[in-house]
Amino acid sequence: MERLLMSSKWIATVASIWIQCSVDAYTFSIYSSVLKSSQGYDQSMLDMVSVYKDIGGNAGVLSGVLFSAVAVGNSNRSGTVRSRSFAGPWVVHLAGAIQNFLGYLLMWASVVEVIHRPPVPLMCFFVFLSAHAQTFFSTTNMVCGVKNFAECGGTIVGIMKGFLGISGAIVIQGYETFCKNKSSTFLLMLALLPTFVSLALMFLVRIYEDADTTDDRKQLNGFSAVALIVAGYLMIIISLENIFTLPSWAHIFTFILLLLLLASPLGISIKAQREEDYNKIRSLKKVSVESNPLMKSSKSSAAKDPLAYQELPGGEGDQVNHATLDDIINLPEEEGMNLLQAMSTLNFWLLFAAMVCGMGTAQAVANNLSQIGESFNYTRVEISNLVSLWGIWNFVGRIGAGNLSDYLLHTRGCGRPFLMGITLASMAAGHAVIASGFPGILYVGSILVGICYGSQWALMPTIAFEMFGVRHVGTIFNAIGIANPVGSYIFSVRIIGYIYDMEAGGEDNFCFGTHCFMLSFLIMSFVAFLGFLVAIALFFRTKQIYQLLVLRRLNHSLR
Numbered sequence: 001m002e003r004l005l006m007s008s009k010w011i012a013t014v015a016s017i018w019i020q021c022s023v024d025a026y027t028f029s030i031y032s033s034v035l036k037s038s039q040g041y042d043q044s045m046l047d048m049v050s051v052y053k054d055i056g057g058n059a060g061v062l063s064g065v066l067f068s069a070v071a072v073g074n075s076n077r078s079g080t081v082r083s084r085s086f087a088g089p090w091v092v093h094l095a096g097a098i099q100n101f102l103g104y105l106l107m108w109a110s111v112v113e114v115i116h117r118p119p120v121p122l123m124c125f126f127v128f129l130s131a132h133a134q135t136f137f138s139t140t141n142m143v144c145g146v147k148n149f150a151e152c153g154g155t156i157v158g159i160m161k162g163f164l165g166i167s168g169a170i171v172i173q174g175y176e177t178f179c180k181n182k183s184s185t186f187l188l189m190l191a192l193l194p195t196f197v198s199l200a201l202m203f204l205v206r207i208y209e210d211a212d213t214t215d216d217r218k219q220l221n222g223f224s225a226v227a228l229i230v231a232g233y234l235m236i237i238i239s240l241e242n243i244f245t246l247p248s249w250a251h252i253f254t255f256i257l258l259l260l261l262l263a264s265p266l267g268i269s270i271k272a273q274r275e276e277d278y279n280k281i282r283s284l285k286k287v288s289v290e291s292n293p294l295m296k297s298s299k300s301s302a303a304k305d306p307l308a309y310q311e312l313p314g315g316e317g318d319q320v321n322h323a324t325l326d327d328i329i330n331l332p333e334e335e336g337m338n339l340l341q342a343m344s345t346l347n348f349w350l351l352f353a354a355m356v357c358g359m360g361t362a363q364a365v366a367n368n369l370s371q372i373g374e375s376f377n378y379t380r381v382e383i384s385n386l387v388s389l390w391g392i393w394n395f396v397g398r399i400g401a402g403n404l405s406d407y408l409l410h411t412r413g414c415g416r417p418f419l420m421g422i423t424l425a426s427m428a429a430g431h432a433v434i435a436s437g438f439p440g441i442l443y444v445g446s447i448l449v450g451i452c453y454g455s456q457w458a459l460m461p462t463i464a465f466e467m468f469g470v471r472h473v474g475t476i477f478n479a480i481g482i483a484n485p486v487g488s489y490i491f492s493v494r495i496i497g498y499i500y501d502m503e504a505g506g507e508d509n510f511c512f513g514t515h516c517f518m519l520s521f522l523i524m525s526f527v528a529f530l531g532f533l534v535a536i537a538l539f540f541r542t543k544q545i546y547q548l549l550v551l552r553r554l555n556h557s558l559r
Contacts (some may be wrong), residue, residue, distance in 0.1 A: 009148040010269035015204035016141035017163050017265055022197040023134050024190045026168035028053055029370040029387045034183035038111045045120060047497035049127055050367040054485035056128035060135025064475030067092050067139055089140045093202035096136025097195045103130025104191035111184045135478060137198060138164055140205060142461060143474045147207045155220050158402015158458040162227050165398045165454050168391035169234045173258055177251040219272035223265055224399055230261050231392050238385045336471025339479055347467055350538040352483050355460060357531025358424050360487010361524040362453035366390060367492050375516040376442055390450045397454025405459060415546035420459045421535035427452040428528035435521035437514025466549060496520045
């Protein structure tokens with residue numbers, strides 16, 4: 001029993017969640033100031049470095065290609081590798097761990113002057129390498145989740161992307177507890193933590209092709225509930241840190257409670273696996289009873305009962321009907337387009353354009369939160385808390401959009417691009433709110449932009465595998481994810497950085513006041529609204545796909 005519990009899709013999900021929690025998503029603002037001061041960068045140079053972080057964190061095509069090469073089609077029904085010894089999802093995790101360790105270690109060595117100050121292109125490579133590791137972790141965890149829970153794609157993507165979004169706030173709590181105000185030490189912590197966690201858990205993350213997908217939503221909702229509890233707990237801690245100066249023992253105590261909350265998914269997975277094993281035993285008993293010759297008489301009497309039509313011996317005709325319906329409901333998921341085939345469609349580029357407008361503008365906000373806070377005269381503690389809250393709002397969007405899109409699709413037949421359009425319109429409003437520059441308005445605007453940004457990360461991969469199939473989804477959604485750094489470069493460097501440096505004017509390269517970012521946010525608000533129009537166009541183009549998807553799932557449920 002213990003061996004079975006350690007080798008199941010539920011334990012694989014828990015391991016994926018823990019790896020996602022350790023990744024340092026959206027913490028660049030914590031160490032950006034020490035990079036700027038130690039390396040002598042101006043704002044445009046710092047934004048250029050941040051763009052390479054975005055490129056590394058989103059250009060995950062290599063991780064998708066590697067996953068398809070070593071994981072897809074190489075696992076047997078127990079989740080173990082079938083043909084090659086050195087194949088499986090763990091290979092992708094290992095590649096990510098190596099990149100994470102080297103990237104952050106070299107950044108730390110540069111900041112503390114263990115090595116000579118590297119030229120800007122070399123520092124960009126260090127940042128790229130550290131961020132590129134995230135795509136290997138995230139691709140493996142998410143695609144394994146989608147394959148293990150095929151009928152709950154939006155929910156499992158929301159869970160994985162949600163824990164990734166909140167990982168920044170979790171890691172920052174560790175930073176505040178053990179190395180507060182030591183940004184250089186934080187870089188060393190980022191080099192060690194994700195590397196250790198991924199190496200310890202990578203062999204547990206597998207694909208289980210014969211995984212039973214019946215009634216998984218209840219247990220998956222348990223994971224979502226844990227994530228929401230963790231997010232609420234972090235919000236309480238951050239609020240207390242804003243009001244009071246907590247002693248070191250209080251930081252340690254709250255961090256231990258956080259670790260206990262993060263351990264709770266293990267209990268959910270053990271309970272879910274036991275329920276699944278119990279249901280399998282019941283099914284086997286039912287089959288053995290029905291195959292007993294003594295039960296034939298009861299079967300014949302049941303055939304006379306019109307309410308028991310599903311027990312009629314003529315099951316072959318029923319199978320033929322289902323097979324015919326499956327032939328009619330021909331979806332890309334069954335065929336699995338590769339990247340080149342997907343890129344030859346208009347839908348691919350519509351989704352890509354919508355992500356440039358949405359993810360690109362939001363990522364520009366995340367990269368510049370520290371400088372935006374400074375221009376609004378926020379303290380360092382307030383800026384640190386703002387970064388943590390950004391991770392939480394991001395998480396809320398990812399969890400919420402994943403579950404809400406599944407609900408709207410299964411109950412209303414509403415395609416996911418419609419919800420994506422709503423998030424882009426809301427993001428346009430968030431940018432406009434920040435541009436107004438009223439006191440405290442940065443908190444309000446960051447809530448809107450952060451939630452909508454997280455929603456798009458939950459919706460985009462799910463839309464991708466529903467339009468183009470699940471076989472090569474790791475490569476396809478990572479290719480679409482390149483929209484994030486493309487947009488980030490345009491809005492961070494060419495708009496925010498350029499306008500900020502013009503407004504700063506002085507030798508210290510710092511700007512104070514609402515005028516530093518007002519025009520930039522008005523431009524990004526307009527661009528996000530254009531993204532809304534593109535998403536609505538995609539919604540109308542994919543209506544037939546989602547209608548067939550609903551019919552297909554209805555057909556499977558009837559079986």
